[in-house]
Amino acid sequence: MPHLRPGGLVGQRRDKRLLPRIPVPAARAVVDCAVYIDGHRQAGHISYVDALQQVRSTGKGFVWLGLHSPDDEQMEGVGRTFGLHELVVEDAVNAHQRPKLEVYDDTQFLVLRTVKYVEHESIDKASEVVETGEIMIFAGSDFVITVRHGDHTHLSGVRRRLEARPERLALGPTSVLHAISDLVVDSYLGVTERMESDIYAIEAAVFGPQRSLNIDPVYLLKREVLELRRAVTPLTGPLAGLTAQNPLVPKEIRRHFRDVADHLTTVIERVVEYDEVLTSLLGAAAAKVGIQQNTDMRKISAWVAIAAVPTLVAGIYGMNFEYMPELDERWGYPAVIIGLLVTCSTLWVVFRHHRWL
Numbered sequence: 001m002p003h004l005r006p007g008g009l010v011g012q013r014r015d016k017r018l019l020p021r022i023p024v025p026a027a028r029a030v031v032d033c034a035v036y037i038d039g040h041r042q043a044g045h046i047s048y049v050d051a052l053q054q055v056r057s058t059g060k061g062f063v064w065l066g067l068h069s070p071d072d073e074q075m076e077g078v079g080r081t082f083g084l085h086e087l088v089v090e091d092a093v094n095a096h097q098r099p100k101l102e103v104y105d106d107t108q109f110l111v112l113r114t115v116k117y118v119e120h121e122s123i124d125k126a127s128e129v130v131e132t133g134e135i136m137i138f139a140g141s142d143f144v145i146t147v148r149h150g151d152h153t154h155l156s157g158v159r160r161r162l163e164a165r166p167e168r169l170a171l172g173p174t175s176v177l178h179a180i181s182d183l184v185v186d187s188y189l190g191v192t193e194r195m196e197s198d199i200y201a202i203e204a205a206v207f208g209p210q211r212s213l214n215i216d217p218v219y220l221l222k223r224e225v226l227e228l229r230r231a232v233t234p235l236t237g238p239l240a241g242l243t244a245q246n247p248l249v250p251k252e253i254r255r256h257f258r259d260v261a262d263h264l265t266t267v268i269e270r271v272v273e274y275d276e277v278l279t280s281l282l283g284a285a286a287a288k289v290g291i292q293q294n295t296d297m298r299k300i301s302a303w304v305a306i307a308a309v310p311t312l313v314a315g316i317y318g319m320n321f322e323y324m325p326e327l328d329e330r331w332g333y334p335a336v337i338i339g340l341l342v343t344c345s346t347l348w349v350v351f352r353h354h355r356w357l
Helices: 009-018 048-058 072-082 086-093 156-163 173-206 216-243 251-317 332-353
Strands: 030-037 062-068 100-104 107-117 130-139 143-149
Touching: 030 048, 030 156, 048 062, 048 072, 062 072, 062 173, 072 086, 072 143, 086 100, 086 107, 086 130, 100 216, 107 173, 107 216, 130 173, 130 216, 143 173, 156 173, 173 216, 173 251, 216 251, 251 332
Parallel strands: 062 143
Antiparallel strands: 030 062, 100 107, 107 130, 130 143
8 A cells, every 4th residue: 555655655645745946937827918908909018006006196098908828826926916805816817617797896707608619520530529628807997808728719819800999999898808708609510610611510420321320429519519509508697797787888889799698699509409409310320220220130141041051960969879760861952952952041041031131
């Protein structure tokens, strides 16, 4: 047992835990940080501490801070600077959160699950169809913080598009909140359209003329659709909270959030439809596999019945009794062989007629 040995595995782990942890500066997790005044990005590179101090000292603009996979200490430093609640700071570090919207005083915390379609040659060779990630957004009166988890959650394109439309950025941090939500929901639409071709491929395989069927792709796609459903469906509540009479969201932004909610409804309807179709295909595929197995068993049973005839005759004449009929007759052996051939051929014709062979 490891704990009985002083130099064993447990002792080694205890020594590692005693080693001091080297703190990593929060700047290592920063992807981009900028100050926006009247929708225009201010020139130069600036730390988020100085950016927030500038905004609050002048009372103009807001800070947009982008982070990627920060650890506990990095996120705690950001939280202290911006005055974030400790509960949301903890949620921002721990990935695999459900989509949700939480409000702490004048700060909104939105969690979005991102999805990406994984390219593959065919559904039969795929091991994964949907890859998920997370984007967490803190939107206050003078700042917006985006925390990304995953390799496909880049927001540089969103930032560039918004910077090209300063009138939208002039509406404040909630304009960033809407732009990211719109991007994520639009990606849901793209993924559902790509998954539709995989479902058509499985339908063709299940109801096609080929006798053999691999049921594993049906289970794979069913699992991926369920994962997509868990990422999409819970977002209905947060979007409803953003489209309602939310005093923290300007009226113009609420109108745009209604469009995002409509797109999300379309996505949910598609996902529910895919889930139902795959459930039906799963039942049909299981029935087809059962029919294939029954057909194979009938073939095996038919050949066993044919082979039982010569086995029975060989068993009888192999008992080596001295007095057995036809042993001393010259026509005995040919008669037995002919009888076996006729009997086996008759059985083969009968089974073939009943489509057992």
